[in-house]
Amino acid sequence: MSGMMNLVGSSDQENDGWRKGPWTPQEDQLLTEYVKLHGEGRWSSVSKCSGLKRKGKSCRLRWLNYLRPGLRRGHMTPEEENIIVELHAFWGNKWSTIARYLPGRTDNEIKNYWRTHIKKEKKSSKNQEKRRIPLEKKRDQEVITNSVPQESHVVIDEPPLLMKQKSSLTRLLSMDFQYYNNFPPVLMPQENIAENSWSDSTCSSIFAMEGLWDGLWNVDE
């Protein structure tokens, strides 16, 4: 903690010749020009080529979280919040993975949002949740029963946690979440789940969401 104190503060703060703390508009401009010329990556050479006295990591973070084109700034929409809640229920704190489903949002932003907004809400509505859970469980059970045919390759001795995860994603794909108009085709939630633990129908459900995502981003902020 005390270590952090001497890092941030004055924007002129330096450490071994490296600048730390808030970025100035001039630094932003230098970084932007560097990326325009050299593209993303090779962050370690930014300081050499651009004259920035920032470490590569710092440059990368600044670019990805703030300067990169196409970033969506401002409040999360209720739709985005719901997506975050559902994906977090599935992946946990895999912020970068979750961010891939929210174009224009960064993992840092989502992480911050989760900690400040959603976690707080969950805490405050804990009592309400307790009463809601039995209903959710029942609905989840119904969705699983309906969407995963008996003859598919479902792992039989599935651990309870996995069942919970599958339930969450299945619900995400269900019509409860009509704003999932276009499920990004890039990523499949295979990281936590054995390849053959998903039924063919579930996988095709996911890919069936392709081509509809645009609708979400037209939602007014």
Add this chain to the structure above:
DNA sequence: AAGCCATGCAACCGCCGGTCA
């Protein structure tokens, strides 16, 4: 008006995995 407190967010750190010489 001033002080305190809670909240939001930008930015840093350490760890880890991938790549390459």
Add this chain to the structure above:
DNA sequence: ATGACCGGCGGTTGCATGGCT
């Protein structure tokens, strides 16, 4: 095979700001 380097990721910190007393 291995060590150095780099980038990605999640966790954490502290500043800025706004609301409350």
